[in-house]
Amino acid sequence: MDRYAIRGGASLFGEVQIGGAKNAALAILAAAVMTNDPVRIENVPDVTDCNVLLKAMERLGVSVERPDRHSVIIDGSKIDSCIVDDEYLKRIRASYYLVGALLGKNRRAEVPLPGGCNIGVRAIDQHIKGFSALGAKVRIVHGAISAEAAELRGAHIFLDKVSVGATINIMMAAALASGKTIIENAAKEPHVVDLANFLNSCGANIKGAGTDVIRIKGVERLHGTEYCIIPDQIEAGTYMMASAACHGDVMIRGVIPKHLECITAKLCEIGCHITEYDDAVRVSAPDPLMSTQVKTLPYPGFPTDMQPQITVALGLAQGTSIVTEGIFENRFKYVDELIRMGASIKVEGNMAVISGVKSYSGASITVPDLRAGAALVIAALAAEGDTVIEDTRFIERGYEDFEIKLKGLGANIERVSTERDLRKARLKLA
Ligand code: UD1
Numbered sequence: 001m002d003r004y005a006i007r008g009g010a011s012l013f014g015e016v017q018i019g020g021a022k023n024a025a026l027a028i029l030a031a032a033v034m035t036n037d038p039v040r041i042e043n044v045p046d047v048t049d050c051n052v053l054l055k056a057m058e059r060l061g062v063s064v065e066r067p068d069r070h071s072v073i074i075d076g077s078k079i080d081s082c083i084v085d086d087e088y089l090k091r092i093r094a095s096y097y098l099v100g101a102l103l104g105k106n107r108r109a110e111v112p113l114p115g116g117c118n119i120g121v122r123a124i125d126q127h128i129k130g131f132s133a134l135g136a137k138v139r140i141v142h143g144a145i146s147a148e149a150a151e152l153r154g155a156h157i158f159l160d161k162v163s164v165g166a167t168i169n170i171m172m173a174a175a176l177a178s179g180k181t182i183i184e185n186a187a188k189e190p191h192v193v194d195l196a197n198f199l200n201s202c203g204a205n206i207k208g209a210g211t212d213v214i215r216i217k218g219v220e221r222l223h224g225t226e227y228c229i230i231p232d233q234i235e236a237g238t239y240m241m242a243s244a245a246c247h248g249d250v251m252i253r254g255v256i257p258k259h260l261e262c263i264t265a266k267l268c269e270i271g272c273h274i275t276e277y278d279d280a281v282r283v284s285a286p287d288p289l290m291s292t293q294v295k296t297l298p299y300p301g302f303p304t305d306m307q308p309q310i311t312v313a314l315g316l317a318q319g320t321s322i323v324t325e326g327i328f329e330n331r332f333k334y335v336d337e338l339i340r341m342g343a344s345i346k347v348e349g350n351m352a353v354i355s356g357v358k359s360y361s362g363a364s365i366t367v368p369d370l371r372a373g374a375a376l377v378i379a380a381l382a383a384e385g386d387t388v389i390e391d392t393r394f395i396e397r398g399y400e401d402f403e404i405k406l407k408g409l410g411a412n413i414e415r416v417s418t419e420r421d422l423r424k425a426r427l428k429l430a
Helices: 023-033 048-059 093-106 126-135 164-175 190-201 231-247 255-268 304-314 335-340 369-383 402-407 417-428
Strands: 003-007 014-016 039-040 065-068 071-075 110-113 137-141 146-149 156-158 180-184 204-205 213-217 226-228 250-251 273-276 280-284 293-295 320-324 344-348 351-355 386-389 411-417
Touching: 003 369, 003 417, 014 164, 014 402, 023 039, 023 048, 023 071, 023 093, 023 126, 023 164, 023 190, 023 231, 048 065, 048 071, 048 093, 093 110, 093 126, 093 146, 093 164, 126 137, 126 146, 126 164, 164 180, 164 190, 164 213, 190 204, 190 226, 231 255, 231 280, 231 304, 231 369, 250 293, 255 273, 255 280, 255 304, 293 304, 304 320, 304 335, 304 369, 335 344, 335 369, 369 386, 369 402, 386 417, 402 411, 411 417
Parallel strands: 014 250, 039 226, 156 180, 293 320
Antiparallel strands: 003 386, 003 411, 039 071, 065 071, 110 146, 137 146, 180 213, 204 213, 250 280, 273 280, 320 351, 344 351
């Protein structure tokens, strides 16, 4: 089990390149099995979640080629099973995208029930509601979701809750259903739009993605394509927040600034100076930061996947800030660790009341989930003294070359495997 050894206190300066969006890649990789032609996908991030999904797809009989680190060629013509049986796959939430993809293509799918980050109850009732409306019989059997349909027919579906996963899953199945599907109260996240663009480039007929009503005219078959995944909004936001917390001046390259507007707005409120370019944003931060209030909401609101990172930054801001979690009910678990680093935060229900402190202090830290892991690394970079982040695996689910990119910005961070490595890293960082 690898760890990060971090010596805090260095300001972050320089440039960082952002990779492809993990959450878009997960949807698009799964959707690529829906055609029998080869599909080439570029800008796929080399992160555990994507690699695990690709492995599971290979087990279904899908051919997966990696001509280079960020390109994948997928050929779903020889799928010989509709049953995903992979222990490890249970740990990634997005495994359930194979239900929508396989149900659309083969009218049958069985996939282990999703795991993913430990951030609260993650219901799938809206996915089931959507598949059922399209005519599928959906059951939960032996810890898996099983969906089957003699025929899939378009339907008018009102989502009771804005759900990224349900919108994506229904869109995939409906793309190959007969007739017209309308999804109302759909999620509007950039990766929902990216999946719709990908499916349309394969011959699907999807309109309205990015608004709350998506209209899909089912087609008989999809064909091959070449497609490049959008930049990762959350990876970019994480480096923006790292720059803010470490009083840095960082140019974040390879982004779509429009997707970052809600993050940019909050950073401006707390005193950061932001310059937007065509495909980059520069974040320079004052010392100290100012307090603010944040509530996480579906896109275009402030993303829940950025909640831990902004909480870490606000923990160092002058005055009292309030962060309200509007999406998941259990997403403040990491706050206990942050308090061990000297933060002054009270969590009540879905609200964190943060009294800014002057600095954090290094400690030995356990990571509860992916985004909290990245946030705790930011806290360690801003802290006085040494921190050991006890397990890098959560972070590697969603961040490619995290410590390498941070080092490029001047951070004192080493990835270590053994006690001996840790001692050596401490000497090196000293
Ligand atoms: C996706 C993202 C995740 C992000 C989240 C919210 C991927 C792979 N993951 O997760 O990083 O944090 O969107 O932006 O893209 N809900 C129900 N019933 C359902 C489905 C969801 O009640 O059938 C609830 C959930 O419990 C949660 C809320 O709706 O409270 C939003 O969940 P959803 O948008 O579905 O999140 P995911 O797609 O799982």
